[in-house]
Amino acid sequence: MTTRRQTTPHNDAKWSNPKVLAILAVVFLCGAAFGSAVTRGYLHARMSAAPHDQLAIEAARKVGLERLKAQLNLTPQQEETVTKVLDDYGKYYQNIEDDREDVAAHGKQRILDVLNDEQKKRFNEIFGTVSR
DSSP, rough: OOOOOOOOTTTTTTOHHHHHHHHHHHHHHHHHHHHHHHHHHHHHHHHSSSHHHHHHHHHHHEEEEHHHHHTTTTHHHHHHHHHHHHHHHHHHHHHHHHHHHHHHHHOOOOOHEEEEEEOOOOOOHHHHHHOO
């Protein structure tokens, strides 16, 4: 007489069981997503704390010198200094924008260099650009 071992749900819970692997994958992915979100939030809070001065200067630049002069009752010397600071900031900001555009164009060209003609066409359709 042969005794046959009956399978119970407890016996099927092995590491190679697809259900166990799926649960572990879901737990891992949830942990990774949570960790990523927390890290991003933490870094964003730490990194965005510094640009408050930059935002104030940008807002002042948009308001305009005449309005600042009137609302702050600036002396001629203060007006000269504020004008210089706003001009310097404007030039600096324009340089950053120019550099950003150059980096973006260079990056796009590097991507296009590795694509075949059909991929280039599709890339340009996706991003609404024309290849050079």
